[in-house]
Amino acid sequence: MLETKPQNFIEQIVETDLSSGLPSSALRFRFPPEPNGFLHIGHTKALGINFGLADKYSAPVNLRFDDTNPSKEDQRFVDAIKKDIKWMGYSWSKETYSSDCFDQLYLWALKLIKHQHAYVDSQNSNAIATQKGTPTSAGTNSPYRNRPIEESLALFESMKNGETKEGELVLRAKIDMSHPNMLMRDPIIYRVINKSHQRTQNKWRIYPMYDWAHGQCDYIEQVSHSLCSLEFRPHRDLYDWFLSTIKSQCDVAGLRIVPKQREFARLNLSYTIMSKRKLFSLVEQNYVSGWDDPRMPTISGLRRRGYTPNSIKNFISKVGVAKRDNIIDVSLLEFCAREDLNKSSTRAMAVLNPVLLKIVNYPKNKEEELFFVDNPESEEPNTRPLTFNSELYIEKEDFSADPPLGFKRLSIGSEVRLKSGYIVKATHVELDSSGNLTAICCEYDPKSLSGSGSLESQRKVNTTIHWVCKKTALSAEVREYERLFTSPSPDSDPNIPFETYINKNSLQIRKAFVEPFLSSSKPADKFQFQRLGYFNTDDNSSASQLIFNKTVSLREQKIKKPRPQTAKEMRELKPIEAIKKLGKKYAKLSSDKQSVVKQQVLSLSQKIALNDLAPLFSTAIKKRGTRAVVLISLSALKSRGVSLSDDARDFVSKALVDQEQWIKDLSNNLL
């Protein structure tokens, strides 16, 4: 089958390389997290790109932990990252570490010094920073730039042996202090960190910087395409410089593939923060319960929230790959969750905000077994038994004493069906001494039992509501989540701390009643609580203390009020809109109809407030179809004694160039 999906630009690059001679067996990718935090939804994009490519071309992906900075990294993050990637269903080829390359990196650094491509600088970081210059002004050379090779070698050796303190000496590549790309201004490649490393222990006191490690590790691992996010674009110059310098100075037999770095736009999600530092702070300041709090955008948070690997993968493929900055609406993620969960999740009834429903004409001691369909979406739906008697719980929201227009649920005198059960009609309510609702009383239609086949059972009522039987229901804790932030882009303004936008109500805990069969649910089991949304059993849930997390609500449709659209209202319906509509049609109409439209527009434009006509003019004039109409509207302005500003006049005359004669006439008259 031919590839039908459009290629993204990275696939095109790979395709081009392949067609210009790169054997497909040489294709190799890598996913290189720094083990200093948990993976989040942003990382799943990189995961999806790399593993997607790997899948498409049957190429390997290395999982490489970028562990060049022992002061920030930790083994527990390595473990968590591996767990999350496995959960997503990706399997990597080799597990590697940047630290695996430390020896080779050191040897290459030596070569660099010997070939005058690197030197040890004895200045402190301030001095070095100042000499770098600014983006708009060149830097100046370090006084140590031309230090003799032997001296640099000796000092580098002392750094390596732990004979210098942190910050005293650094090794710098000698490139160009006036390079327009700041990263090329003699970047630091080694610094002293007097810390033991989680893998190499105390072997090293010098650790390579990102730029000195990343490309070289790609090269050593023979990665063909090193894909990263856009902010690394300026690093590409350095990446290439290091590789070509090494290739020209060092013996690199056997390393045939020179990797390419290419960059894509990272994923941003509305109402979400993605910065590891900020996620850290959410955890540390206890705004959330941990890295796997269901409100966190981490993979482990999404997992606990109830997202499936499938839904996340679908999301990533819908998001696409390009190079422009983007903010994806969370509604897309939610759509992917619903789409996946709708097909697979068992339906259940749970009442989150219970109120007692008494069926007054149902025999007090009677009890019967009803049947409930596990999942109507499945091809051969199973059913399960359900106890029904005279006392049930329903949602408070499903009853209204004073139903608004369009309300379809229960109210006094109205009928609804109890899901899989009978049709009931509310008769009255019971209140306590302070006037609070304690129970809703209703009568049921004994012949209306669902599935009984009787004529009454086929009766249509407004809607069907869910319920649980008071006697058999289990109590459970249900955790409902709202967005963690109240702003679509909580960290867009550097002057406003993102904590400002934390939603205080992001977690709501409800004491709910659920169907008894849920007592056997295990963590991560997924359900659709009928009419409410998708829920998943929490990690801490047990038969004695059931806990469910809400993944996402069902898609909610606005309540449609039967519209009282009188002819009068229709007439008052925005002349502006009417004009726009007419304008669109105009070009397609026959000439006699056009003249009718002209008249309509003219009379409509008389009804528009002058203030509204101006914005209509400025937006609509750009659109071909509406130009004509706007010009007609102008005549209305004229007839009301309003004259155009010079700007507007200018604008109109330009717009006139390719208009028809009658418009020109009309407008010239105006101008």
Next chain:
RNA sequence: UGGCCUAUGGUGUAACUGGUAACACGUCUGUUUUUGGUGCAGAAGAGUCUAGGUUCGAAACCUAGUGGGCCAACCA
């Protein structure tokens, strides 16, 4: 001496590499429905940031401008 990246409906991504814009989400309509869900059918919404240029023809190529982003950690 600034460099680099980028600009297409509300959002995101396409447009077979030059033949006047498509897909998904969202929105709205209708319909089915024992979930105000799902499904089905349909609609509205951009003329591709601006101005020049190349071309028979530009969203695409060129130039300039404008807007947005990244770069001045011994972070990655």
